[in-house]
Amino acid sequence: MREHDCSEPGLLAALQDDGFRFVEAPAMRRLLQSHGALNDWEAFVGSWDELVPDAYLARTGRHRRRRYAVFSATADGAIRREPHQPHFQSSTYNALQGDIERWFEPIAPAIGDGASLRTMLAFVCGLFPQMAPAVRRWHIEVHQFRIEARPDEPGEPTPEGVHRDGVDYVLVLLIDRQNIASGTTTIHAADGTLLGSFTLTNPLDAALVDDSRVFHGVTAVTPLDPSQSAHRDVLVITLRRDD
Known part of the structure; x- marks a missing residue:
């Protein structure tokens, strides 16, 4: 794996060779800013305070917020927002919540149209399709997640465990983490062999994954100070060919 080449060609080559790549925040910021601006970053980060509870996950006794x-x-190169629709995964990929249409509250229009998210979409649409140049149209799903850790209950960023999402490519981008320990992203081969691990610590730390080749998961998060609130905020963008 190309640990030190953080150029876009180097990133593409690492993904093609290994199926994943971790990118630290300074390099990720440079990559994003080569595709657009992040000048609404403060409002973008603040929108995580407006996420709503995931009612589907609550039925299993777990907690997270999302849009x-x-x-x-x-x-x-044209990117457009589609009408609001449910999120669906088959039980092949999500044994916990598969085979149901899950309706979540939409990402706010100002955030969906804002500079930061549009720049992130331009980045993934400039990078991942190079690995499948014959594809003419991509279905893109954008998830805002807040995982809350409680004194008596660790937060589970991936309650379904080590898994694949059932898409082609995935970007996981850290937005914020407050008063939490752990939350280590792990990458695995199909036989369970650990291929790599990385803790997203700073805003814009990122994991990029070829979901058709490798599995991924995130360890549970716990509060550093049990008397204070604790959360881990991430943005997940997935691409699936839609030909």
């Missing part, structure tokens, strides 16, 4: 949106991208 969701769907976009599409075409080979000519």
Whole structure:
């Protein structure tokens, strides 16, 4: 794996060779800013305070907050937001909540149209489709997640365990973490072999994953100070070919 080449060609080569890549915040900021601006960053981060409880996960006794949106991208570079729709995963990929349509509250229009998210969409649509140049149209799902850790209950960033999402490519981007320990992203081969691990610590630390080749998971998070609130905020963007 190319640990020190943080250029976009180096990132693409690492993904093609290994199926994943971790990128630290300074390099990720440079990559993003080569595709657009992040000048609404404060409002973008603040929108995580407006997430709503995931009612589907609450039925299993777990807790997280989220919002969701769907976009599409075409080979000519056009990216547009699609009408609000449910999130669906088969039980092949999500044994905990598979085979149901899950309706989540939409990402706020100002955030969906804002500079930061549009820059992130431009980045993933400039990078991942290079690995599948014959694809003419991509289905893009954007998830805002807040995982809350409680004194008596660790937060589970991936309650379904080590898994694949059932898409082609995934970007996991740290937005904020407050008063938490752990939350280590792990990458695995199909036989369970650990291929790599990295703790997203600073805003814009990122994991990029070829979901067709490797599995991923995140260890539970716990409060550093049990008397204070604790959370881990991430943005997840997935691309699935839509031909």
